[in-house]
Amino acid sequence: MFKQRNIVVSTASAQHVDEQPVEIVERKGIGHPDSLCDGIAERISVEYSRWCREHFGTLLHHNFDKVQLVAGETEVGYGYGELIQPIRIQIAGRGTPTYQGRQIPMHTIAIEAARAHLRESLRYLDPVRHVVIDSYAGKGASELAHAVDKVTANDTSFGVGHWPHSNLEHIVYQSARHINTELLQQLPLGEDVKVMGARIEDVITLTVCLPLIATEVHDQAEYLEVRAAAREAIQRFAGGLTKRAVQVDVNTADDPEAGAVYLTLTGTSAEMGDDGSVGRGNRVTGVIAPFRAASLEAAAGKNPISHVGKLYNLLALEAAREIVTVLPEVRAATVYILSQIGKPLDEPLVAHAQLAPQNGTLTRGAEQQIAEILDAQLADITTLRERILRMELCPF
């Protein structure tokens, strides 16, 4: 029955990452320059696709997975901030510029999408005043456009997804989100949060980088106060997510007496000193977990029609999530999907689910159920595509 999809289900041999002696996990918050580039790239792909569907009733080939952010320059101090040189967003990427004799406003779509993403991601940054956005996007090579028409795998590529998060991944991911959603409403913090978690045996250290908003922090005392409040809140939040010992450090590079504090005008280090690029930040799981198998493909900005590097990564994640949700006897799932160049996307070379059962082994029935989940997910790649276009799945 699953012959066609080449589905394999097996039990994982390796030690679960949670039990390995050392683990490192990082999450770049939504305001980090790399995350901003990922977000812009993905938004361009979505808006371009929506435009094409609205005007032509179809999706067109594109890959907007190249965006570079060049840091601006600011002068900030306690209580004030001034933008000297705006941030530059340089959009590259490839689209289909004309279709059926009609030009597609590719550059306008791209620039507006970038601006929309910035507007919705950063409270203190003014996407008009603080940023210069230009589009250098062009058309793809004709050969590739050709290959895409058939909607087969464009490459021998692969996707991987694992679920659930390890305990450290969970802490890092949720802490970053907590800061980006809750804490920002209580304290004058920017969105360019970075949480780096290191676990050595059962001791967890979270090193958090947190920009404070210069115009709302009026002196060193207030800075230290806000930083301490943030540290405590994160400590409390993260501590509640694990039984392990957690140590939270915030802005460790500070040297307040020497004037070295992390103040920003806009809430992101992109305003000064930190460039950004697509595919250099979080994986589709929302974290960077170097001890896990991971695709290096930047999912953000790639077309959701045919790009294996995007679709299989998200599909693998969704399948792993469904397996663990549906089958209580599965503690953890890792799904690998390998494309077969020139074959339809729902006929991979191999789709492999590696499972960690709660109690050592899986029943034949569970294996069958897992294979069915994988099969259904592959069969229904269209739904995945729609969810991407509705921005329900964040690839970073």
Place this chain on the structure above:
Amino acid sequence: MFKQRNIVVSTASAQHVDEQPVEIVERKGIGHPDSLCDGIAERISVEYSRWCREHFGTLLHHNFDKVQLVAGETEVGYGYGELIQPIRIQIAGRGTPTYQGRQIPMHTIAIEAARAHLRESLRYLDPVRHVVIDSYAGKGASELAHAVDKVTANDTSFGVGHWPHSNLEHIVYQSARHINTELLQQLPLGEDVKVMGARIEDVITLTVCLPLIATEVHDQAEYLEVRAAAREAIQRFAGGLTKRAVQVDVNTADDPEAGAVYLTLTGTSAEMGDDGSVGRGNRVTGVIAPFRAASLEAAAGKNPISHVGKLYNLLALEAAREIVTVLPEVRAATVYILSQIGKPLDEPLVAHAQLAPQNGTLTRGAEQQIAEILDAQLADITTLRERILRMELCPF
């Protein structure tokens, strides 16, 4: 003895990658747009460092790990090629623009370095005529410059290296190099080679993308002839590197009857349809091997003074290489080094060598020797830095 460096030596529990059922490995050749960006970034870092040393006797903080390549546009056909729109190289990154009251010609250094790298990497591309290079680089945030002065770890970060290459990694890496060095002298091929290797059990498929040079290929017959010759040469070469079955496919997206062939004017897809960016290609091992633990840090372009993401990755690779070279009883080594933020680089939080012995276990003496190798490598980070500046270590 090794207390200070927190060195751990252990035997690997996991199955060796060579014995896993599925393996995927990719190498982007030196002419691939992403590799070009990596190469340019690294060259800028090297030339900037050399300039500073020559003029100031010291190295200065920088991170030139952001370079974006925007594809050009060409019109090519059998026997001819014309550049319509040059390739754009947009250099970002952060340096120290002035030192001791003297300005550093950062932009000039960066642009010249980019041009030098292109000149030395691509035979058919004219780095003046075919490329517009501009520098948008700026200065770093003062806070970071401050932290760097002390040359301590700038981040909780980590590096990982493994040695030797698995069989598939070896085949992919060496085949790409063989094409980029030998085959290019015999056939009208460009440097933008991509080799994707997939192994399912003992069957290896190499999917190779190979641009042909338009001006030297005069008709379809000649195209097919060159492509076939290339395929055979790669098949012969790759076949000689393994006992497994190898199947080589070249330019699978071709449809010559429909005019879809892979012809280029300059030997790189950067001329049309393919943008590039730093850190999106090969890891420091020279390949992309998604089933291996790997750092996502882009090593290319980062400063070799203090950047853990660069230094520890290269150090881990060199240590693993030395371990395997010196100790015949070690079949494979993986080295992890974890930084301790705020501590000197040679005092990592932990440096961990995971080893696969030829026959199951390691002697106490071997373990001691391995720890000494790690210790010596860490103690001598200066030599590593010098080798980077002499461009003896390629981080991609």
Place this chain on the structure above:
Amino acid sequence: MFKQRNIVVSTASAQHVDEQPVEIVERKGIGHPDSLCDGIAERISVEYSRWCREHFGTLLHHNFDKVQLVAGETEVGYGYGELIQPIRIQIAGRGTPTYQGRQIPMHTIAIEAARAHLRESLRYLDPVRHVVIDSYAGKGASELAHAVDKVTANDTSFGVGHWPHSNLEHIVYQSARHINTELLQQLPLGEDVKVMGARIEDVITLTVCLPLIATEVHDQAEYLEVRAAAREAIQRFAGGLTKRAVQVDVNTADDPEAGAVYLTLTGTSAEMGDDGSVGRGNRVTGVIAPFRAASLEAAAGKNPISHVGKLYNLLALEAAREIVTVLPEVRAATVYILSQIGKPLDEPLVAHAQLAPQNGTLTRGAEQQIAEILDAQLADITTLRERILRMELCPF
């Protein structure tokens, strides 16, 4: 008494331009790409000066007289319009980037000033959505900054102004203004009006270029209707300004049957096909009158502190205007002021008023009065500067 200012008053020998057999006069409306660049340049100078005064209590050296507008690309037709490629504004020019150890947000000021000018000049253009504005401005050569400190003439240069407008100049100037203010409220027209007047003896032809707004003109019939209404309104208006015969032509390059009509999305040809630059449009008199002596200096964007090319042109115009206003016996005045390099601005090499008396000669008293007017204007260059900074004087 006027020795110090080297003031000369004389009677003009040449035939008045009104009486010459042929006369050509042109005005580029406020939405013309060249006028937009002039307006942006001037606005940058004003905003930069205001910022410096507000923050430092003084004005700083600058010349923002270089702005390039690169046309965008649109797709328009009856009833619709789409922006494909935004207009690019490339700001160059020189400013003082730091003063008393504080950085001046030169780029931010420049970009915001450009946006403000566009917003206030064009009703249908969205200065965010339709335009990408970037600043490449830099600092001036140290040598020049030095010379400026002393506020002496920076050059052997000159300014010239004449008053009143000739009859044709009056017609061209007022017609363009009439269209730009009145007619635009009644008809769907854009601001990129161009009025070219040619007079051969007593026959005047006005050739008017007038963009119609694509989204408000739904078919050819409506286009022809609007164009005819505009033509008639201009004919009526211009006819009322002269006793000569006036013939008005509108959009003579149209060929409606072939689809060649002048429709725009934004009201300016900058949206497609027409680049712009500073100093390529109207002189300080508001028109281009090639038979008149005129300075080629672009007044717009130059600093009002020391730049002779700006100050003397405006001063000459104001002086000529005052002479004619105050002395009914003067029919027309032309004022030339020549700088003396290295000398204070109010000590020109020569300030020369050439006058056309109503009845052939001027009384000694009138000459004295004229000399006094010139003297007072020169003495009070500060007031001129203030009027420039309040944008009461438009240099184009």
Place this chain on the structure above:
Amino acid sequence: MFKQRNIVVSTASAQHVDEQPVEIVERKGIGHPDSLCDGIAERISVEYSRWCREHFGTLLHHNFDKVQLVAGETEVGYGYGELIQPIRIQIAGRGTPTYQGRQIPMHTIAIEAARAHLRESLRYLDPVRHVVIDSYAGKGASELAHAVDKVTANDTSFGVGHWPHSNLEHIVYQSARHINTELLQQLPLGEDVKVMGARIEDVITLTVCLPLIATEVHDQAEYLEVRAAAREAIQRFAGGLTKRAVQVDVNTADDPEAGAVYLTLTGTSAEMGDDGSVGRGNRVTGVIAPFRAASLEAAAGKNPISHVGKLYNLLALEAAREIVTVLPEVRAATVYILSQIGKPLDEPLVAHAQLAPQNGTLTRGAEQQIAEILDAQLADITTLRERILRMELCPF
């Protein structure tokens, strides 16, 4: 006989410019930023035209009369010079990007043309190392392309030319050329020469700006020596061109004791502090002579097919030159040509030769001869076009 061309021949009533009390003339040398932009613009037009003719056998519509030069940044001192930030050349302008289904390498042509012009104009500037050239050129509005097909006047426009140079014009023009050709071979001077001549009655002052080459001038003594030698040579040369008193000043803004001297690395102020733009420098006569009637149209870069602003200016100059050369009894000629929109170029609205006879009046025969010269020049506009394309006529 000349009815068709509407040729008018008359005797000038106005005082010859040589006899007016005040005269100002300026020439920006070939290395001045504005002249560089003019030269680049013109070269692009020529190379684009040549390419089209070679590949299509025809010329295509274009106007490359917009080029902006953004000054670089250098650090110079006695004996050394370093480029910190390269000069940026931003090419705008409009061309026909495709013809008969084939793309024209417009950007490549433009960038190469710019580089060629720089290489041939400046000895110390390296057009690769010191300059970043990018092309933002686009296509024209379809409406204009349409109008051009018919090769009729594209505008109500006019051209004017006068011959010979006045004495001051002659001195300024020849002195600048003398410096740019002879003096540069003897002294370490750059090409960015500016000669400003002012004549008050019979006293002429030449104010000359002359960059010295930093790497070849080793101390203040040498600077002063070279400057003095240059001054003397110019004094000698200029003095030999007139019976009037001539005073030559060189680099009057210098203050050597305060370190304010005019040293450059590349021989042009474009390297630091001086931006450039097309149409802001010399008129087609090679000088800026504000007391003369002059067209404000930038001739450089405009297409030589249909652009009245270019063709009529050059034609008028050539006609004036021929008249004075052929008829010894004509002391000076000014030719005006006024286009008739929509009519062929050789049928102007009026072509008017205003002449200053040596002895007050012209014979009927001379008038007839002059009319014939004008008629022949108009009839043979093709030859003019060819001379432009062979770069025999310099429009600046």
